[in-house]
Amino acid sequence: MIAEFGQISLILALILAALLATVPLWGAYRNNQAMMNLAPSLVVGHFVFLLAAFVSLATLFVRHDFTVVNVAINSNLLLPWYYRLVATWGSHEGSLLMWMLILGSWMLAVALLSRRVLPNYFMARVLAVMGMISVGFLLFTILTSNPFDRILPGPADGQDLNPLLQDWAMIIHPPMLYMGYVGMSVAFAFAIAGLLSGRMQRDWVRWSRPWTLGAWAFLSAGIMLGSWWAYYELGWGGWWFWDPVENASFIPWLIATALIHAQAVTEKRGAFPAWTILLSIAAFSTVLLGTFIVRSGVLTSVHAFAVDPERGVFILSYMVLVTGAALALYAVRAPRVMTGQGFGYVSRESTLLVNNVFMTVAAGMVILGTLYPLLIDLMGWGQISVGPPYFSVMFILMMIPIVALMPLGPFTRWGQDDIKRVVSPLTVSFIAAIVAGTAIAALLGALNVRAISGWIGGLWLILGALTFLWHQKKAARRLRLTGGQTGMILAHAGVGVFVIGVAMVESMTYERTVRFAPGDTREVAGYNWHLEEIASVKGKNWIAEEGRFVVYRGDREITRLNPQQRLYHRGQQVMTQVALRPGFTRDLYIAMGEPLSDGTGAWSIRIQIHPFVRWIWFGAFMVTLGALTAASDKRYWKPYRATDESPAGSEGAQPA
Amino acid sequence: MTPTRKKRLTIVGAVILSVGAATAVALTALQDNLTFFVSPSDVYAQTMPDDRHLRLGGLVAEGSVSRDPQSMEVSFSVTDGAHTIPVTFIGLLPTLFREGQGVIAHGRLDNGVFHAREVLARHDETYMPNEVARALDAAGTPHQVSMPGTETKSSYNY
Numbered sequence: 051m052i053a054e055f056g057q058i059s060l061i062l063a064l065i066l067a068a069l070l071a072t073v074p075l076w077g078a079y080r081n082n083q084a085m086m087n088l089a090p091s092l093v094v095g096h097f098v099f100l101l102a103a104f105v106s107l108a109t110l111f112v113r114h115d116f117t118v119v120n121v122a123i124n125s126n127l128l129l130p131w132y133y134r135l136v137a138t139w140g141s142h143e144g145s146l147l148m149w150m151l152i153l154g155s156w157m158l159a160v161a162l163l164s165r166r167v168l169p170n171y172f173m174a175r176v177l178a179v180m181g182m183i184s185v186g187f188l189l190f191t192i193l194t195s196n197p198f199d200r201i202l203p204g205p206a207d208g209q210d211l212n213p214l215l216q217d218w219a220m221i222i223h224p225p226m227l228y229m230g231y232v233g234m235s236v237a238f239a240f241a242i243a244g245l246l247s248g249r250m251q252r253d254w255v256r257w258s259r260p261w262t263l264g265a266w267a268f269l270s271a272g273i274m275l276g277s278w279w280a281y282y283e284l285g286w287g288g289w290w291f292w293d294p295v296e297n298a299s300f301i302p303w304l305i306a307t308a309l310i311h312a313q314a315v316t317e318k319r320g321a322f323p324a325w326t327i328l329l330s331i332a333a334f335s336t337v338l339l340g341t342f343i344v345r346s347g348v349l350t351s352v353h354a355f356a357v358d359p360e361r362g363v364f365i366l367s368y369m370v371l372v373t374g375a376a377l378a379l380y381a382v383r384a385p386r387v388m389t390g391q392g393f394g395y396v397s398r399e400s401t402l403l404v405n406n407v408f409m410t411v412a413a414g415m416v417i418l419g420t421l422y423p424l425l426i427d428l429m430g431w432g433q434i435s436v437g438p439p440y441f442s443v444m445f446i447l448m449m450i451p452i453v454a455l456m457p458l459g460p461f462t463r464w465g466q467d468d469i470k471r472v473v474s475p476l477t478v479s480f481i482a483a484i485v486a487g488t489a490i491a492a493l494l495g496a497l498n499v500r501a502i503s504g505w506i507g508g509l510w511l512i513l514g515a516l517t518f519l520w521h522q523k524k525a526a527r528r529l530r531l532t533g534g535q536t537g538m539i540l541a542h543a544g545v546g547v548f549v550i551g552v553a554m555v556e557s558m559t560y561e562r563t564v565r566f567a568p569g570d571t572r573e574v575a576g577y578n579w580h581l582e583e584i585a586s587v588k589g590k591n592w593i594a595e596e597g598r599f600v601v602y603r604g605d606r607e608i609t610r611l612n613p614q615q616r617l618y619h620r621g622q623q624v625m626t627q628v629a630l631r632p633g634f635t636r637d638l639y640i641a642m643g644e645p646l647s648d649g650t651g652a653w654s655i656r657i658q659i660h661p662f663v664r665w666i667w668f669g670a671f672m673v674t675l676g677a678l679t680a681a682s683d684k685r686y687w688k689p690y691r692a693t694d695e696s697p698a699g700s701e702g703a704q705p706a
Numbered sequence: 707m708t709p710t711r712k713k714r715l716t717i718v719g720a721v722i723l724s725v726g727a728a729t730a731v732a733l734t735a736l737q738d739n740l741t742f743f744v745s746p747s748d749v750y751a752q753t754m755p756d757d758r759h760l761r762l763g764g765l766v767a768e769g770s771v772s773r774d775p776q777s778m779e780v781s782f783s784v785t786d787g788a789h790t791i792p793v794t795f796i797g798l799l800p801t802l803f804r805e806g807q808g809v810i811a812h813g814r815l816d817n818g819v820f821h822a823r824e825v826l827a828r829h830d831e832t833y834m835p836n837e838v839a840r841a842l843d844a845a846g847t848p849h850q851v852s853m854p855g856t857e858t859k860s861s862y863n864y
Contacts, residue, residue: 392710392713411724411728418732432742434740435743436739440735448728625801644799646775648775
């Protein structure tokens with residue numbers, strides 16, 4: 051019964067979404083208040099039914115209802131309850147359901163939080179556009195990926211949740227990432243609503259900014275969690291692989307990074323509004339592109355979902371439809387919209403333009419490297435893949451000007467500025483970054499180009515952000531920063547921390563594979579590693595061989611590390627469970643290889659030292675926090691006063 | 707031309723120029739980093755340049771795996787039924803690396819020996835890499851595959 055209840059909820063949500071996509075839009079066109087006011091109620095209903103469907107699926111998992119295909123494939127009797135809950139969104143179908151629940155939550159959030167901020171007609175249009183998006187995804191789910199499909203009679207026991215996913219980071223990583231992905235639809239909806247609203251006021255950009263920043267923050271956090279999870283769960287010790295699925299999340303991130311900076315210009319100065327609209331459309335389109343890459347089965351990746359051409363075709367058509375419709379509307383409306391203000395070569399606008407050029411070019415280059423092999427394969431020209439060096443080289447190339455210019459941005463005035471005035475307050479930071487960066491790299495014994503330039507670049511960003519803080523304090527007697535400024539300082543400094551982490555990890559990671567028999571002590575990377583024993587241990591749904599290592603620095607015991615080689619009962623899958631000791635300046639990282647067949651009970655063991663790897667995620671965390679702080683800036687949340695402008699829709703806005 | 711237009715032209719010109727330059731660099735970098743997928747038969751059929759980075763795919767030949775206890779170097783052979791290529795590798799083999807199973811090795815060919823920098827195996831009991839299945843088909847070797855379409859076990863996403 052629960053499955054059927056979930057199924058019916060989904061269909062009801064679809065009906066409400068269809069109403070939402072049409073009625074308020076018509077109301078905004080006819081200036082009919084009653085129809086416009088219907089939007090928030092429809093959004094609440096839509097959310098409630100999606101929640102009901104999601105809770106139904108979760109209940110089916112927790113209650114072991116193996117007559118539901120999705121449960122039978124992704125869960126079994128031995129799986130602990132919390133992983134059964136995670137399994138709800140561990141499969142393609144379930145994760146789509148979560149995707150829609152999050153879309154519903156964003157819509158609810160817009161309806162509630164922007165209630166006072168947005169005028170009626172604008173709110174109606176934003177929610178209607180999001181309703182259209184929801185219709186597409188609900189149809190996709192119901193037609194191609196129904197999570198509630200039954201098999202009768204059901205099996206006595208299910209299969210298993212992929213052991214890689216049996217981990218707590220998996221509990222929060224997908225929701226975070228989806229919050230970011232789906233959040234891009236909010237920025238998209240605001241841009242479309244802006245285009246629909248006849249003449250374009252600068253206001254819609256201000257209304258859109260906190261939502262874009264919020265979505266971007268979640269996207270950053272989601273990517274960061276994925277990187278962290280890959281680091282300790284996959285057992286290879288890498289933090290980023292330029293895997294197509296990682297790229298699928300990174301492309302929208304780059305576009306959205308350009309977008310949040312472009313929005314600043316359009317909001318404050320009215321300059322390049324068309325570009326801002328295009329980026330809003332592009333951000334959501336690349337989310338759909340990513341969805342296509344991941345879910346169509348066009349690639350073989352460790353992350354790929356099961357192949358189903360039908361799904362691929364559906365998503366591709368959906369993407370073409372959404373992007374095409376948005377661009378067509380843009381083509382019709384944009385010429386009326388554009389009233390940009392001019393600016394000089396040295397101006398805040400220029401610095402943000404540089405940011406935008408490099409961010410979008412970087413996104414283009416990631417798209418190229420990700421899609422090129424697919425294209426070649428499609429054409430039957432052979433099977434190729436693009437090596438990570440392509441991405442690393444190109445990406446670093448793109449980021450050099452960004453890192454170099456980033457601290458200058460906040461010091462530059464809008465409109466027109468003088469280069470000397472901009473540069474002078476940063477001279478000290480610049481020299482300090484070069485001297486201290488080189489000195490620190492030398493002290494750490496990291497005298498290579500990448501590490502030295504990483505330290506210099508990172509310190510330049512951190513010191514630049516601090517200098518800005520100091521100047522603000524000097525200018526006003528009491529330091530009073532807006533949320534936007536605090537967020538910017540935090541995020542820019544976070545990029546600095548991130549850059550240092552990346553440079554150190556990429557240039558100084560140490561790795562060695564060694565033979566260990568019980569009782570052996572070996573010196574690796576300046577530490578003494580002692581293997582006490584190899585024990586058999588038992589978990590709830592697995593058994594494992596566990597290496598009991600003690601690590602000494604000289605004679606002092608630093609830590610005990612117990613890496614495992616796990617065998618999961620169901621499906622007989624073997625998994626390497628690494629052990630690691632995190633630290634401020636380095637991680638000790640150890641993984642079990644395989645037993646050696648020389649009769650001594652020895653194993654091959656891999657030891658890695660990852661210097662400053664925590665800085666990567668901490669930097670990304672600062673960026674996330676900065677974006678959330680900026681989103682909370684008071685000026686975005688000022689109640690809307692009807693006298694600010696004439697009611698819209700009057701200039702012949704048409705329903706899309 | 708008015709000064710504003712001139713300025714606008716300069717900016718647009720600069721943007722086009724830098725985007726063009728970036729594209730040129732990107733395409734060059736792409737060419738240098740393309741990794742071709744080859745089967746042992748491909749290696750025999752054509753002379754591969756030694757410095758090219760390749761992905762070699764096939765089955766691990768039965769009884770071919772050995773590990774040097776001192777250097778920890780592993781050697782094994784990859785076969786597609788028609789031809790066999792010896793492979794060397796230093797490091798940890800993936801947990802699902804088995805004789806007779808599908809495998810993909812990344813690395814370079816040197817005098818007929820493939821030096822792998824990375825070895826990937828299927829990641830659960832039903833999965834065979836797409837490329838390997840196709841290469842085996844091409845060499846006419848029967849193999850038991852459930853193509854990704856029939857297995858959902860390996861399916862997950864983040």
